Amino acid sequence: MQPYDWAIVLYYAWPIILIPAGWLVLGRLCRERAASGASMIELREQHLAETYRMSAVMERIAAVLEKNRGK
Known part of the structure; x- marks a missing residue:
């Protein structure tokens, strides 16, 4: 595996990491x-x-x- 392959994996995997993290942050901020x-x-x-x-x-x-x- 070449060094730039990790960059490609991270480029395509960022929604998998960022969307649940954003969901948790918004859930904490929007609590009644x-x-x-x-x-x-x-x-x-x-x-x-x-x-x-x-x-x-x-x-x-x-x-x-x-x-x-x-x-």
Whole structure:
């Protein structure tokens, strides 16, 4: 194989290397972010945790109301 053969291989292979790399870079740059800088996944996780917390509070309120209703 002659030295210039590598140049030909690189010339024809650059899209195979550059397109996936560009895809990854654009994916990182275009990720949805909130004003606080948190990603949308982090916001959804926070919302889910808040929903669980509120559900537990509502269940405690319902238990107290049921207990007082029986009196």
